[in-house]
């Protein structure tokens with residue numbers, strides 16, 4: 001199947017000893033729907049490389065909720081044309097560079113989120129493939145101490161955590177409550193707040209089995225949301241970061257699950273949380289802000305959509321290479337490339353601890 005490419009078709013030829021095939025294996029879908037629309041295509045055209053792009057031989061990819069929401073057609077109005085090869089996060093080796101590429105060379109080990117604007121025309125040919133083409137400005141050199149699977153899980157989640165903290169004006173000496181501290185974004189929001197921004201206090205929520213994990217990431221206080229409601233605590237915070245987000249209902253709309261102390265995560269298992277933004281405003285200090293990633297938002301809450309930026313990864317690389325900030329890979333993975341549907345099904349339970357990784361590819 002040929003995929004439209006944003007650049008003039010380039011002939012994939014042998015360059016500098018690297019043989020780039022004309023076709024590749026990739027996961028794709030022709031229609032919107034649940035994970036059953038995914039198919040493994042053995043002969044997808046290797047994407048052409050624009051003058052400002054590089055071609056990456058994919059070693060690992062990470063799944064994000066936006067992949068599932070996009071496949072469900074939630075953003076079809078601004079999506080690129082079908083068929084789609086999904087996947088935002090990539091880690092791999094550069095095998096071809098465009099004529100205007102300056103800071104990356106063939107053989108470099110890189111990582112990044114391949115879609116500058118997550119919902120506005122995401123690439124038709126994504127990272128769940130043997131090759132993907134991506135703008136140099138969206139990539140950074142992989143941290144030397146991380147393997148490809150660990151690196152692949154960082155870009156979109158760490159860029160979201162970083163952008164949310166920046167937009168909230170978070171800074172040293174401030175306090176923060178992270179809702180959903182065990183997730184891809186939440187686990188990085190805790191670490192960045194504590195170890196990069198210099199938080200005076202970090203509190204976070206998760207279910208019972210994950211409380212010690214929150215502490216290990218840097219949380220001073222771990223709140224078990226199955227036993228207590230964070231919005232009934234007396235403490236108030238300079239920033240509340242809602243990294244739980246909203247549910248993904250592929251089926252007909254269901255009533256929003258109200259979080260109650262007796263609720264167990266299993267009751268919410270098919271949801272990405274139930275949008276905690278409204279309750280978050282009850283525990284934010286006067287003049288503080290609430291970071292909302294999806295769903296309803298009321299002031300002092302704000303919502304944003306992550307922008308991919310290789311320079312943010314570059315800036316955070318020292319924290320990653322020193323071990324101050326660590327990737328969290330869900331131990332059910334990494335999933336084999338052939339197990340991508342199973343991996344999406346697991347992600348869509350809303351119970352992933354850190355990132356769901358596909359590797360090797």
Ligand SMILES: NC(=O)C1=CN([C@@H]2O[C@H](COP(=O)(O)OP(=O)(O)OC[C@H]3O[C@@H](n4cnc5c(N)ncnc54)[C@H](OP(=O)(O)O)[C@@H]3O)[C@@H](O)[C@H]2O)C=CC1
Pocket residue numbers: 064065066118156157160179180181182183184185186205206207208210225243244245246247259265268271272273274292293294304305306347350351352353354355
């Ligand atoms: N606006 C934007 O640009 C972006 C938006 N998002 C959105 O943010 C949300 C989170 O994304 P991501 O981190 O990748 O999601 P994940 O799939 O990684 O989140 C899974 C985690 O959520 C936790 N969780 C679920 N419900 C609750 C709850 N009620 N309270 C506390 N923790 C809970 C689970 O912990 P447990 O098992 O203990 O419940 C689990 O560890 C999604 O809705 C996503 O679409 C993400 C990135 C960018």
Ligand SMILES: CC[C@H]1OC(C)=C(O)C1=O
Pocket residue numbers: 065066069118119293294295304305306
């Ligand atoms: C509405 C926010 C949307 O954008 C991303 C990247 C998600 O995961 C979303 O839900």
